[in-house]
Amino acid sequence: MGVHIYQQPTRESDLGQSSATASEKDEAAVQVENGDIDPPRNNENVVHKEEFYAGNSIYAKLHRITGRWGVEERGIERLPSDERDARKPMTVGITWFSINMTFVSLTLGVLPVAAYGLGFVDAAILIIAFNFLGSLPVALFSSLGPVFGLRQIPLSRFYFGYHGAKLAALINLAVCVASSAINAVVGAQLFHAIQPKMPGWAGILIVSLTTLVICTMGHRFVHTYERYSWLPCFVVLLIVLGVFARSGNFDPLLPLGTGTAEASGVLSFAASVYTFTAGWAAYAADYSIYQPADPKPSAAIFWWTFAGNFFPTVFTELLGAAVMTATVHRPDFQEAYDEAGLGGVFSHVLIPHVGKGFGTFCIVLLALSIIGTNIATVYSVSMSVQTLGRKTQRVPRFLWTLISTVGYTAFAIPAYAEFSTYLENLLLAMSYWISIYLGISLTEHYMFRRGVRGYKPEDYTDAKRLPPGYAAIASFCVGAVGVAMGIAQEWYRGPVIKAVGEEFMGDLGCVFGFLFTTVSYMVLRTMEKRYLER
Structure with missing residues (x-):
């Protein structure tokens, strides 16, 4: 060639x-x-x-x-088995551990108390249970990367069809850009917490430009950075845990809610937790394809990926929820949160006990940890763009990385002022998308392809050998209807939510989206295979 x-x-x-x-x-x-x-x-x-x-x-x-500078050339092109230089499945787990062991994961711990009115006990149960469930599909698709040598969104052509995968790529592109913007805002909030005179846009630029350099270099640099980036953040969080536990401000016995308000908070937070972890399924294979080729999914990669997602998210989210309990009875903690978000609360925890100098240093490390999460979304955004068509694939991966960085930075700066609203809405929007994506992809993988033997990975560029995509697109639309029926937001309440009662605000869009998509895809894909024979 x-x-x-x-x-x-x-x-x-x-x-x-x-x-x-x-x-x-x-x-x-x-x-x-x-x-x-x-x-x-x-x-x-x-x-x-x-x-x-x-x-x-x-x-x-x-x-x-x-x-000449070591920049990775490869985009969505299938990777030959003789060019896979990774050797230890543990490196995949460490990469995911670093992606999740950041301050971004902590921000999810804000929501139970600040947004949903939940106590620590019910929040902890939801965090453990739904992170467990959310880690499973990420581990599955990560284990498929070495089998096929394909990135995640190109792999989606076997579920959505060649042209249908463009829809998945477009939506995933939007999610990547929005997620990257929110990550940058979180970093900017931390910088502002330790230096109030520092404008939000300056902190956003620090996060986005550092991320750009690493993502431009490509896969090897991403894995090298992630190999070590988790450690400083983990040490700082242990310090926060120790200081906060001794402060007497932790309130594990916040009154548990009851009735409609509690049900609403539980459902919405459960969807947010599940989405935060399961959302990585749309990126999973991107970080395992350099593992040695294997004719069947590797159990080691599966469990290392599972561990790399489950344990850090549970630890960070529990810590975030614990620290936020102090805002209920301590006005000074609430004031710190109002001024600088969770970063302000963490500053309020650390600085009075460890000193301004060391406390500030710890907050800076937490801010820089966000780069570890942001790298994952920015690196993968180019894969979604290249899947949109042959013309977009002709543009080198590193140029799309640059363009996407400009885009999400421009979005992040105005989002800085309304972070909590943007975060809550983004997590719920992601839950709608990932529920539909998993409904189609998991059904195709297990029911119609019956595992990896049903794939011919060399067909990933041949529209005539891939599924037509009609069933996937139709099921996507049916799933969207299900989402609309179960949405519970201030700007819209679905008919099912209205039927439950005016006080009920539990968002069921994620659940309905998955169920509607899965059932309709089972029926439509069966008909598609019968009449179109592929």
């Missing part, structure tokens, strides 16, 4: 075209460029590293220049 998978290959023996004339080659190249025919393939439909550099196109020249 030549420059990349969209140009006429130089190794014609792969395609059986040794007798093709020059004009025929040119015509075929134009057809590929216009999307009239599928790209040329070798037997496994993989793209080797040297193919990104070959030729004189702008695409190849850019890769040759950036390759």
Whole structure:
């Protein structure tokens, strides 16, 4: 193959075209460029590293220049088995541990007390139970990465079809950008907590620009950074835990709610917790494809991924919820929260007990830990963009990383002033999307493909060999109807919520979305396979 998978290959023996004339080659190249025919393939439909550099196109020249600096060339192209240089499944678990062992996870602990009126005990039960459930699909899809050598959104073509996956990519792109913006805002709040004169946009730029550098370099740099980034944050959180436990401000016996208000808070917070963890399922394979090729899913990768998601999220969310209990009876804690969010509360916990200098240093480390989470969303955003079409795939991954950074930074600056509202709405919106995504992908994987033997990963670029996508798109729409029926927000209450009662505000959009999607996909996909035979 030549420059990349969209140009006429130089190794014609792969395609059986040794007798093709020059004009025929040119015509075929134009057809590929216009999307009239599928790209040329070798037997496994993989793209080797040297193919990104070959030729004189702008695409190849850019890769040759950036390759000198160690920038990862590969985007959504399938990874050959001989170029997978990771060896230990533990590295996948450590990566996920670092992604979740950050101050971003702590912010979810704000919601039980600040947004849903829950006590610590009921919040703790929900945190443990729904993080357990949310970690399972992430672990599953992470274990599929080494089997197929595909990123997560390109892998979704086997569930949504070639063109249907563009819808999944577009929505995931929006979620990535919004999540990255919220992460940057969290970091800016922490910087503001220790330096009130520091404007929000300055803190946002610190987080976004640092993230940009690491994500531009690519997979190896991401894993290297994540290998160590969890440790400073973990140490600081242990210090916070020790100081707060001795302060006497922890109130584990906040009165448990009852009736409609409690039910509303429980349902909404459960959806938020599940979504926060399960939402990584749309990125999962991106961080395991460099593991050695394996004909079946690796149990080691599954459990390392599960552990890397479950344990840090439970620890950080429980700590966040515990610290927020102080705001109920201590006006000074509430004032700190009103001024600088959770960062203000943590500053109020640390600085009076460990001194301003060391306390400030700890808060800076917490702010920088956010980069670990932000890296995951920014690195994966380019995979979603490249899945939108052949023309977007022709743009190198690192350029999409730059463009997305500009986009989410522009969104983050105005979002800074209304962080709690944006966070709550984002988590619920993510729950709607991920519930539909999992309804389709898990049903296809287990019911229709019956595990990995039902896949032919080399077909990921061939629309004619992939599912037509009609069943997936139709089920997506049915799932959206289910979401609309169960939404409970100030700006909209679904008919089911209204039927329960005016006081009920428990959001069931996530549950209804998953159920409506799954049931409809079972029926429609069965019909699609019967009549269209793929």
